Amino acid sequence: MLYVTNRDGSYTQTNSDGWDAENVVLEQAWEEIDSQLEQALKQVREGQLSPIGYYIIKNRMDVGILAAYMGKWQWQVKRHFRPSVFASLSTSMLTKYATLFNITIDELKKIA
Numbered sequence: 001m002l003y004v005t006n007r008d009g010s011y012t013q014t015n016s017d018g019w020d021a022e023n024v025v026l027e028q029a030w031e032e033i034d035s036q037l038e039q040a041l042k043q044v045r046e047g048q049l050s051p052i053g054y055y056i057i058k059n060r061m062d063v064g065i066l067a068a069y070m071g072k073w074q075w076q077v078k079r080h081f082r083p084s085v086f087a088s089l090s091t092s093m094l095t096k097y098a099t100l101f102n103i104t105i106d107e108l109k110k111i112a
Contacts, residue, residue, distance in 0.1 A: 033057065044111050050086030051111050052077075055101045069100050 006012045036057050043049035056066055067077040079085045080097075089097075091105070098108045 033060070041111060047083050050081050050083050051108055052086060052097060053081045054111055055097075055103070055108070059101055066100075070096060 037054070040049060040054040040057050044051055044054050052066075056062070061069075063074045063077055067074045070077060080089065080093075094105050094108060098105045101108065
């Protein structure tokens, strides 16, 4: 239900069909996020991407936001996307990531 002005300029209620376009766009955006998640999960399983690359998408973040929350430079966070670098991260760094993503360290390390 929306309030609109009628011909005399007074407000009246009406039903809106205007949300259809917005709903389609929103649905397409969610489909794109799901596609990105599937691709990231595949890359993690194939050893091409660290789990951080998956969780950044799952939490709808970008490198700038994640770096700011982590107190790191963007280039440092990007390095953590490499599986070899991720494998060498300290427990305290993994804890920071896990806390930020609201998961356990085990969940961060082992994506199903």
